[in-house]
Amino acid sequence: MARPKRSPLDYIRGQIWVHEVAREAGISSLSQIDEALGFTKDRSWYKYRRGENAPDKKTVAEVETVLPGTDSWFYEGPKQIFSVLECTRIQDAISFLKKAGVPTPEDDDHLDGNFYINYLSRAGLSQLNFHAEYGRQRGNDDSIFAWILGAAHSEARFLGNTYSLELVVHDCLEYFHRRYSIAPERWEHDVDIKEARAAVTAFGITKPYVLK
Known part of the structure; x- marks a missing residue:
């Protein structure tokens, strides 16, 4: 067989x-x-x-x-990242992100387009900022980068907004490289991640935004 x-x-x-x-x-x-x-x-x-x-x-x-x-x-992976990357519906991605502990906006019960935009944007970018500040002050478990990647990836795939993923992709993949020795290019089978990395490269960004 x-x-x-x-x-x-x-x-x-x-x-x-x-x-x-x-x-x-x-x-x-x-x-x-x-x-x-x-x-x-x-x-x-x-x-x-x-x-x-x-x-x-x-x-x-x-x-x-x-x-x-x-x-x-x-x-499932850290913070449900594998489950999120394999989703074909935004509702499923949101469900896995919530299971991973991503904060829920106040309009949780109103599942319209604004909910998804607010949820994913908040889960991605604001959590990146939160982690950066918290990490500078006290140190923290940086597995938060796994759910940031999931949220930003979902925003790009399901909402067509690539900005968040382009902004965080370098830091997020650096987390997996540093923690698990997974080279960033190994994620490029995923078209959204590949395009985000290409966009970052086009802007000449060669260092992570947050990690020092």
């Missing part, structure tokens, strides 16, 4: 998943991971980390039996 075809996003999923599995297992080296999980068969842990291979559903499920909750890092 032929192996299931992997998508570019599956390799990114695997990179994030293996980092978080190792963290949950409390190990400092992937050479220790099989022993830590009680596995007798070697997996392709280093290939997962480098994005050269992606774990299949069986492997993810086997790890889940030992470390409950780790499968969410593969299927």
